Amino acid sequence: MKAKIVRIGNSQGVRIPRALLESARLRGDIEMSIVDDGILLSPVFEPDSGLSLLFMSQSALSDWEKPEEDAAWAGLQ
Numbered sequence: 364m365k366a367k368i369v370r371i372g373n374s375q376g377v378r379i380p381r382a383l384l385e386s387a388r389l390r391g392d393i394e395m396s397i398v399d400d401g402i403l404l405s406p407v408f409e410p411d412s413g414l415s416l417l418f419m420s421q422s423a424l425s426d427w428e429k430p431e432e433d434a435a436w437a438g439l440q
Contacts, residue, residue, distance in 0.1 A: 366377050384390065392407040 364380075364383070366379070368375050368377055379389075387404070388406045389404060390406075394405040394407050396403050396405070
């Protein structure tokens, strides 16, 4: 896909079509790096995004809700 470098204020940029951004999962913050023959744009993933999904899942917490464990703890008090 070809694109033109355009003037944006005092800078220059490239307009990236929405379909391409969605396909590459690019939104919000991105990481830019220079590679041998161009510029590489990569998505920045938040380090806790997977953990928040895990904690939101009720099935992940079901192991903590066992009546036999409650009885065992009650005997220790």
